[in-house]
Amino acid sequence: MSINRCGIRDVYQFVGQPVRIGCWLYNKRSSGKIQFLQLRDGTGFIQAVAVRNEVGEEVWDAASKLTQESSLYVTGLVREDARSQSGYELTVQNVEIIQIAQDYPVTHKEHGVDFLMDHRHLWIRTPRQRAILAIRAEIVRAVQQFFDSHGFTLVDPPILTPSSCEGTTNLFHTKYFDEDAYLTQSGQLYMEAAAMALGRVYSFGPTFRAEKSKTRRHLIEFWMIEPEMAFVEHEESLRIQEQFVSHVVQSVLSNCEKELKVLDRDTAKLAHVKPPFPRITYDEAIQFLQDNGFDIAWGEDFGAPHETAIAEGYDKPVFITHYPTELKAFYMKPAPERPEVVLCADLIAPEGYGEIIGGSQRIDDPELMGQRFEAHQLSMEAYQWYLDLRKYGTVPHSGFGLGLERTVAWICGLEHVRETIPFPRLLYRLYP
Numbered sequence: 001m002s003i004n005r006c007g008i009r010d011v012y013q014f015v016g017q018p019v020r021i022g023c024w025l026y027n028k029r030s031s032g033k034i035q036f037l038q039l040r041d042g043t044g045f046i047q048a049v050a051v052r053n054e055v056g057e058e059v060w061d062a063a064s065k066l067t068q069e070s071s072l073y074v075t076g077l078v079r080e081d082a083r084s085q086s087g088y089e090l091t092v093q094n095v096e097i098i099q100i101a102q103d104y105p106v107t108h109k110e111h112g113v114d115f116l117m118d119h120r121h122l123w124i125r126t127p128r129q130r131a132i133l134a135i136r137a138e139i140v141r142a143v144q145q146f147f148d149s150h151g152f153t154l155v156d157p158p159i160l161t162p163s164s165c166e167g168t169t170n171l172f173h174t175k176y177f178d179e180d181a182y183l184t185q186s187g188q189l190y191m192e193a194a195a196m197a198l199g200r201v202y203s204f205g206p207t208f209r210a211e212k213s214k215t216r217r218h219l220i221e222f223w224m225i226e227p228e229m230a231f232v233e234h235e236e237s238l239r240i241q242e243q244f245v246s247h248v249v250q251s252v253l254s255n256c257e258k259e260l261k262v263l264d265r266d267t268a269k270l271a272h273v274k275p276p277f278p279r280i281t282y283d284e285a286i287q288f289l290q291d292n293g294f295d296i297a298w299g300e301d302f303g304a305p306h307e308t309a310i311a312e313g314y315d316k317p318v319f320i321t322h323y324p325t326e327l328k329a330f331y332m333k334p335a336p337e338r339p340e341v342v343l344c345a346d347l348i349a350p351e352g353y354g355e356i357i358g359g360s361q362r363i364d365d366p367e368l369m370g371q372r373f374e375a376h377q378l379s380m381e382a383y384q385w386y387l388d389l390r391k392y393g394t395v396p397h398s399g400f401g402l403g404l405e406r407t408v409a410w411i412c413g414l415e416h417v418r419e420t421i422p423f424p425r426l427l428y429r430l431y432p
Contacts (some may be wrong), residue, residue, distance in 0.1 A: 003075060011078045011088050018093060019347055020075045021046075025066045025126070027108060035063050037092070044258075045127060047089035048076050052357035053412050062095040068107065069125070071098040086258075120423055121432045131259035132419055135252055136408045140204075140249035143402075146244050147202045152227060155194040155201045157187030170211045183208040187226050188399060189331075189386050192362060195228040195397055196389055202227040214427050216355055216416040217304065220404055221425040234333075234343040234361040237398035238319060241347060241357055242275040245317060245402075249273040252411055265413045269351065272315045279319040282341065285310055288317035292384035301327050308352040317356070321345040330372040332360040347360060353410035359400025366390035 004019045010021060025036040026045060035050040050063045066072065076090030080405040106122045116123045127208055147154070160174070162182045162184055187203045194201040203226045211218065229237065248271050252260070260267055280288070289296050296306065302320075311318060322341040323332055332342040344360035363369045369390050373383065380387075408420035417422040423432060 006038070007043040007114050007343050008041045008046045008086070011046065011086075011090070015080055015088070016078065018075060018077050019090070021090075021136075022073050022098075024072070024392050025070045025072065026125075026127075027068065027070060028066060030064075035092075037062075037063060037066065037089075040125070040127075044086060044132075046086050046088060046090060046091050047081075047084055048074055050092035050095070055094075058140060059092065059095050061185075062097055063092065065097065066095075067101050068104045069101040069122075071101070072096060073098065082199065086403055104279065117418065117424075117426075117429060118431070124422060127262050129419065131256075131262040132408065132412050132414070133422060134255050134259045135263075135412055136404070136420060138252050138256050139248055139408060139411065142248045143204065143404075145251070146247045147227065148242050150240075151203045152200045153194075153198045155191060155198065155203055156205060157184065157190035157194075157203050157226075159184050159206065163379060170209050172210045185209055186224065186401060188228070188401065191226050191399060192397065193282040193385070193389055195230045195399070196393065196395070199231075200227070200229045210429055215304065217406060217409075219417055219421065219424055222417075222421070223404040224401050225404065226401040228397065230397045232398045233396050233399060234345075236322075237359060237361065237400065238279070238345055239275070240337045241319075241345075241359060241400055242317075243279045245277075245347065245357070246274050248407070249411060255408075260412075263412055263414075265368070265411075270411065271314070273317065277319055277347070278314050279321055279345075280321045281321050282308070285320050285424050299326065303324065304352075304354055307348050307354045310350065311348045311350050311354075312372065316347050316351055319345045319347055328360065330376045330378065331362050331369070334368075335361045349406070349410040351410065351413070353406060356406050356410060357400050357402045357405075361398040363395065364390060364394045364396050366394060 003016050004017060006014060006019050006021065008021060021041055023041040025037060025133045026040045029036050033052045035240040037050065038047055039046055050060060052060050056272065070381060071251040072171055073096040074090065074092060075094040076092045079091060080087060081089040106119050120276040124133060160176060161184050162181060171185060172181065174181050185207055187205065191203050200323050205223065206221055207224045208221050253267060253270055276359055286296060289309060294306060295405060321343055321344065322335060325342050326338055328342050328344055332344050335341050335343055342360060346355045347357035349356045363372065369387060373380065409417050414420060418426060
């Protein structure tokens with residue numbers, strides 16, 4: 001009988017047949033005459049059972065030598081097993097050792113966060129971390145599927161920029177030969193230019209904030225999805241956002257059932273994430289917070305406790321719209337009937353995960369944008385190209401940005417964003 005080479009996730013195709021899998025030993029236990037090998041190969045985990053009087057001394061001895069994270073090829077017969085987490089098990093026929101790992105540091109015991117972060121390159125091999133990264137990959141796939149199937153074109157904005165997107169100072173400075181340059185904090189302005197060429201566009205790439213924050217919601221380097229849409233105004237943008245977020249969540253529920261189970265995620269909470277999403281204005285949010293004992297005045301921004309309190313009243317994400325003009329970026333369009341607030345919205349995730357989307361309708365009036373430049377003391381030399389977008393064929397347009405890592409944290413039910421990215425960059429952490 002020929003032996004099939006496959007990954008662990010594909011063993012269901014070969015029930016009753018022998019397969020050969022390249023893998024690592026995750027854990028092992030023995031009852032004397034039987035060895036239970038917990039194997040992983042990156043696609044999943046499976047138990048392989050070696051019975052001494054069936055495999056012979058050479059194979060038995062090879063299995064006995066295996067230590068945590070030793071690498072091997074295992075050949076075995078696939079059989080269904082309802083007791084197994086994967087639903088399948090291997091009856092070992094042969095073991096070929098590639099390497100015996102010595103003194104593997106991330107053992108099956110409790111480790112401190114700093115230790116695990118120092119060994120992040122090894123920590124990601126564990127079932128929980130693998131599940132998180134698999135869900136992240138599914139979210140990325142669903143993001144691209146949504147935009148690609150809704151008439152958006154993927155555009156890649158630059159990472160090195162001559163100026164800030166939002167006029168902030170939380171930028172990483174570098175030298176671009178003889179000029180000053182910065183690592184991008186957003187591709188939005190460039191995406192607006194791309195929207196004037198292609199209609200509906202989105203970017204998907206890394207962004208950087210030199211913000212000395214150590215909260216569970218912040219990373220120094222993170223990934224953003226930033227769509228921009230010509231001829232789309234505020235209300236239509238909100239509808240697109242809720243359709244988009246719902247698509248991503250439902251894709252994870254459909255395609256990552258095993259991974260969500262590993263994380264003990266309450267999927268019933270995610271099942272509610274379908275349009276329409278509730279909406280409240282900034283005014284209503286302020287009134288709600290004041291009525292519930294928060295010391296906050298109109299014109300102040302919301303912090304994590306405020307967002308959490310607001311979100312507790314809903315079982316799906318909630319839009320907070322029409323923030324004060326002074327709180328938001330220079331490019332956001334004022335509400336026509338009330339210029340002290342802008343046509344914007346933050347989407348707040350339930351369960352205390354905070355803002356996952358920020359978006360707005362952009363100013364399309366050249367004169368008003370010029371006034372904003374003066375008010376924010378923006379460099380005409382650095383931003384002239386951005387003003388050109390209003391000078392040559394300006395149109396109503398809107399856009400938003402979704403933070404990938406906060407979204408992963410919410411969907412996975414994680415306490416900290418450091419687990420949402422393979423190698424997090426945090427305040428005072430640049431290794432590994």
